Amino acid sequence: MKANILKKLGLVVASVLIFSDMGIAENNTSAKITADTVELVNVAGRQRMLSQRIAKDYMYEGNKVAVTKTQKQLVESLEQLKTAHQKLAQSINDPEIQNLLMFVQMSTEDFESTSKLPFSTDNAQIVLDLSESMLEGSQYVVDSLKKLAKVQESEVIDVAGRQRMLSQRIAKYYIAYQSGIKDKNTVDQMQSAVKLFTQSHELLMKNEKNTPEINTKLNEIDRLWKIVYKFYLDIEKGGLPLIVFNTTDDITKKMNEITGLYVELYK
Numbered sequence: 001m002k003a004n005i006l007k008k009l010g011l012v013v014a015s016v017l018i019f020s021d022m023g024i025a026e027n028n029t030s031a032k033i034t035a036d037t038v039e040l041v042n043v044a045g046r047q048r049m050l051s052q053r054i055a056k057d058y059m060y061e062g063n064k065v066a067v068t069k070t071q072k073q074l075v076e077s078l079e080q081l082k083t084a085h086q087k088l089a090q091s092i093n094d095p096e097i098q099n100l101l102m103f104v105q106m107s108t109e110d111f112e113s114t115s116k117l118p119f120s121t122d123n124a125q126i127v128l129d130l131s132e133s134m135l136e137g138s139q140y141v142v143d144s145l146k147k148l149a150k151v152q153e154s155e156v157i158d159v160a161g162r163q164r165m166l167s168q169r170i171a172k173y174y175i176a177y178q179s180g181i182k183d184k185n186t187v188d189q190m191q192s193a194v195k196l197f198t199q200s201h202e203l204l205m206k207n208e209k210n211t212p213e214i215n216t217k218l219n220e221i222d223r224l225w226k227i228v229y230k231f232y233l234d235i236e237k238g239g240l241p242l243i244v245f246n247t248t249d250d251i252t253k254k255m256n257e258i259t260g261l262y263v264e265l266y267k
Helices: 002-062 067-091 095-115 121-149 153-178 184-205 212-233 241-266
Strands: none
Touching: 002 067, 002 095, 002 121, 002 153, 002 241, 067 095, 095 121, 121 153, 153 184, 153 241, 184 212, 212 241
């Protein structure tokens, strides 16, 4: 009888261990899904930035400012946009997001073909409008992925990644005004982008989970931003397109590094 009891006890212990292992496997799978989704939030977020940078480069090249750099950057950005889109399409199974990605794919094709047309104010307006559609679509993907991730940390990655976009958006609207698109919307969008960047930067600076490396890089941007944001707001005066181009590119590069650090921190 004692042997039977021990045998049954052994079965119970074995069952507990089996189910414990299953729980560990489920937790590991869940952690992997979360980490993968967090990375996709970063990829989709970067698409927002590329949509703004491509339009910016088209108009900068058309205005004969930093031509060599903008030509190279435009080609690279289009390739990065398409490569990232393929990754998102292959990695996401959600039907609603997949449907939106199909729309983004069509917009990408229009975006690419229009950005290769000779520069004119009319074509610049078309590129500007397409960049807004691309931005809206990419933002929808980011928001949908954040819901799937169900982790608060994805919000920090979204905000940091959005800073990349906002810096390029600022340069886009600055040069759009110089390209002849001098309506109220251009000025309003510029001012809104500067305001949102400032608010988001302050939010990131206060994030309690920042590593020393993240704080160092944020402080570098803080010193630069306090000087250059006034140039951006003076959009109607113009006259500083090269300074705007270089400083916004510098901020984008630094924010891309910071976003990558947040991804590693929260994976």
